[in-house]
Amino acid sequence: xxxxxxxxxxxxxxxVLLGVVSWAPDQGLAESPGAGLGRQGWxxxxxxxxxDAARAFDxxxxxxxxxxxxxxxxxxxAHLQGQEKEAQATLQQALRLNPKLTAASLLLGELAYRAxxxxxxxxxxxxxxxxxxxxxxxKSRLESWRKEAALHSGFLQNLSPHFTVLFExxxxxxxxxxxxxxxxxxxxxxxxxxxxxxxxxxxxVLYTDEQFRDITRSPTWAGxxxxxxxxxxxxxxxxxxxxxxxxxAHEFTHALVKSLAPRGVPTWVxxxxxxVFEMGDLKWxxxxxxxxxxxxxxxxxxxxFLSLPAEQVPLAYAESALAVRMLIERGGIPALTxxxxxxxxxxxxxxxxxRRVFLSYPEFSSLWARRVRE
Numbered sequence: 001x002x003x004x005x006x007x008x009x010x011x012x013x014x015x016v017l018l019g020v021v022s023w024a025p026d027q028g029l030a031e032s033p034g035a036g037l038g039r040q041g042w043x044x045x046x047x048x049x050x051x052d053a054a055r056a057f058d059x060x061x062x063x064x065x066x067x068x069x070x071x072x073x074x075x076x077x078a079h080l081q082g083q084e085k086e087a088q089a090t091l092q093q094a095l096r097l098n099p100k101l102t103a104a105s106l107l108l109g110e111l112a113y114r115a116x117x118x119x120x121x122x123x124x125x126x127x128x129x130x131x132x133x134x135x136x137x138x139k140s141r142l143e144s145w146r147k148e149a150a151l152h153s154g155f156l157q158n159l160s161p162h163f164t165v166l167f168e169x170x171x172x173x174x175x176x177x178x179x180x181x182x183x184x185x186x187x188x189x190x191x192x193x194x195x196x197x198x199x200x201x202x203x204x205v206l207y208t209d210e211q212f213r214d215i216t217r218s219p220t221w222a223g224x225x226x227x228x229x230x231x232x233x234x235x236x237x238x239x240x241x242x243x244x245x246x247x248x249a250h251e252f253t254h255a256l257v258k259s260l261a262p263r264g265v266p267t268w269v270x271x272x273x274x275x276v277f278e279m280g281d282l283k284w285x286x287x288x289x290x291x292x293x294x295x296x297x298x299x300x301x302x303x304x305f306l307s308l309p310a311e312q313v314p315l316a317y318a319e320s321a322l323a324v325r326m327l328i329e330r331g332g333i334p335a336l337t338x339x340x341x342x343x344x345x346x347x348x349x350x351x352x353x354x355r356r357v358f359l360s361y362p363e364f365s366s367l368w369a370r371r372v373r374e
Contacts, residue, residue, distance in 0.1 A: 006110060010076055010103045011045055034063035034070060041073045045080070048264075050346040053077045068098035076107065082262040082344060084111055099131045106138065114228030116203045118149050148215055152205070162187050162198070167206040175234060178241055179206060179248060186249040190256060190277045194337055198259045204230040204248070219306065221313050223247050226254040246278040253277045257340065264343035268301035268316075272324030273336075275317055282325060285318035289372045298323060298365045302349075323368050330364075331357045 037060035044053035057074035064070065071094035078087035091108040094101055105128035113121035125142045129135060155166040158176040163183045167176040183204060191197040212233035216225045224232040230251040253274040257265060289295065296316055305316045328336060335356045342352035350361040357364065
């Protein structure tokens with residue numbers, strides 16, 4: 001389970017825990033210190049008001065610094081604002097107070113994994129199983145991570161100022177060097193365009209096709225994955241260096257978008273940006289969007305492409321790229337980056353979109369559909 005998939009489960013868990021830390025009228029108990037603030041924090045996260053949630057949990061901790069669930073909420077709020085180091089430190093404190101707080105272990109392990117610290121992720125889940133040995137989800141994830149650690153232990157490294165590239169052996173040295181060059185070029189080209197750069201060194205792993213499918217469990221149409229690391233199947237890349245450059249630029253764009261807005265970005269915005277920054281014209285996308293009997297409505301492209309039939313996935317990428325191109329044409333790059341920062345702060349997409357683009361989201365969707373069909 002990914003970090004994003006964990007969030008609603010942790011919020012639900014937080015509300016369950018309110019029964020432990022809040023007032024129970026039928027028992028005539030006085031409300032425990034900070035319980036009301038903790039309730040406000042979980043409600044704010046559920047409503048997408050992340051900064052309000054962070055303030056509520058901070059005040060709850062000040063009122064009752066021994067309540068582990070308040071640190072769980074504060075850690076989740078910090079993660080949702082992209083403050084990953086603070087999130088990890090806060091979750092560690094939650095586990096010091098209550099080692100059996102499984103939700104904190106789940107989130108802390110996933111954050112460590114996403115940060116590229118596989119060793120810390122494995123230790124976190126090992127520690128969780130030591131106190132709660134019947135957690136099937138943790139056992140399954142731990143088995144997967146150990147398999148990945150065993151595979152990576154035999155890999156070589158090629159380093160650059162902004163990337164660490166892992167590859168299997170000397171035979172891939174030339175490919176790794178080409179990947180470093182392509183990544184550094186993408187770093188400066190795309191970062192300069194968006195006026196933003198990732199805050200940390202990014203790990204990039206070059207796999208065989210079989211290794212890629214085994215580690216990522218991604219669909220066959222996926223040309224790469226970003227899950228905290230950029231993972232790319234080699235697929236004869238030395239014979240087609242241009243394709244390697246496109247895939248690496250695509251996945252680097254995902255990494256950059258994630259650093260700007262850890263949450264709330266519709267898939268069509270994320271994937272559309274990645275396709276636009278691959279560097280190539282979009283004539284293929286225009287042709288594809290005009291060929292089919294109907295377009296996929298943009299709202300259907302908010303939550304990923306995995307639910308789409310495989311034959312519709314190329315159209316989803318084409319539509320996303322064309323929509324992002326139109327978004328940039330209307331508002332420019334500054335409006336786009338401002339929109340991403342609004343989403344990072346927890347603002348609702350349609351509201352933030354209209355404020356930055358000066359056009360309502362439904363109006364934009366209708367105009368985009370007409371232009372694509374022209």
